[in-house]
Ligand SMILES: CC(=O)SCCNC(=O)CCNC(=O)[C@H](O)C(C)(C)COP(=O)(O)OP(=O)(O)OC[C@H]1O[C@@H](n2cnc3c(N)ncnc32)[C@H](O)[C@@H]1OP(=O)(O)O
């Protein structure tokens with residue numbers, strides 16, 4: 001009982017409120033088109049409305065022909081001019097952790113030289129510990145069953161530990177950004193430990209950060225009771241962090257961060273809002289839904305080696321007869337990408353071997369089948385030409401599962417990888433955009449209503 005002295009709303013009370021709402025509220029979705037409203041801030045062809053300029057990251061999913069029609073292409077993700085695939089190839093070739101290097105690139109705009117990288121790695125390492133008493137007061141004393149919710153609250157709580165929280169100078173935002181980027185992994189693991197203890201009735205471990213570790217190593221070392229992990233495991237996690245680090249200004253959580261930052265509020269408010277946006281199942285929260293969907297398909301004996309069996313199951317999901325009832329096939333579809341999301345291809349490529357040797361082959365095969373067949377099924381069922389492909393969330397959850405990471409952390413890992421991108425966009429918004437983001441809504445309610453006194457209603 002959370003509020004022992006406050007009775008919950010009864011079904012009857014809720015019925016009265018919701019009936020009143022339903023009686024007076026309806027907006028016909030077709031009205032948007034008629035009135036030229038860009039629903040979801042999208043143009044008629046599904047592309048995003050241009051809302052700003054950025055130097056940080058480019059997301060390419062299509063080109064246009066001479067008549068302006070969309071020509072689908074394989075996706076490219078470009079960090080400050082450098083193709084994500086080139087970064088990943090370099091990480092593989094040199095067998096080293098590169099997330100920190102990517103953070104410098106996204107935040108500051110260039111590749112760090114050796115000295116700068118060592119300085120930056122040390123900076124992050126030395127800021128991973130949380131303020132004195134923070135774990136006890138802010139995390140252990142108020143756990144949450146949802147780690148994204150707890151991370152957002154922890155970020156907001158950091159405001160109280162910052163003597164200069166409101167200052168929006170570049171120096172201050174950079175200082176706050178470094179702190180948050182370094183601290184968020186620790187907050188996530190500690191929030192998880194409190195969750196484990198309170199909600200799962202299991203032991204919790206609050207391991208201190210160790211020096212000399214990359215972000216990926218730090219996560220595994222504080223997450224695992226025995227603090228042990230292999231270099232290959234940490235490298236795979238580092239790869240995931242690199243792939244999730246940024247996605248342009250228009251993705252929902254980054255845009256949220258930019259909208260909130262455009263008011264010149266504090267860094268903690270902007271980043272907490274972005275975490276809230278990422279949590280949604282149409283966005284970063286999809287990686288958890290993908291795994292639930294996968295488990296349901298396997299539990300229903302859908303055969304990952306049979307096209308017919310998988311297609312049938314996907315149709316049921318689309319028709320809301322299976323899955324979570326939303327009609328969405330999670331891990332499929334993207335606002336920009338058409339033929340492929342480069343991150344999904346990278347994660348698929350580098351998780352296949354581990355799936356084979358760690359007993360997850362069937363799950364991996366099922367995801368590959370969803371990737372292959374969902375676009376076909378959606379085209380058939382929706383009866384219109386659409387280009388859909390696997391997105392980054394299709395394979396990430398399975399990787400985390402193979403690393404022994406609890407499913408409640410799938411989306412939080414996305415958040416701690418993306419926080420660098422959010423900080424880079426906040427800096428850009430505050431430094432250069434310099435205008436409050438304030439679109440318009442067309443009023444379509446009653447044209448005029450006389451005010452009736454209470455006695456006359
Ligand atoms: C990190 C990320 O955020 S990656 C995205 C993670 N999200 C998911 O995997 C959730 C499933 N996918 C989706 O919901 C969507 O594809 C999104 C939100 C990612 C992108 O959406 P959009 O590009 O705006 O597609 P849009 O919403 O215009 O969809 C067009 C139509 O296809 C449908 N559609 C798109 N993707 C899917 C899907 N995966 N499953 C079922 N239907 C879908 C929509 O419902 C819509 O149908 P309608 O015209 O009948 O209403």
Ligand SMILES: O=C([O-])CC(=O)C(=O)O
Nearest residue numbers: 246247250251252335392
């Ligand atoms: O760009 C988007 O709409 C969503 C996405 O893939 C991301 O944020 O990584």
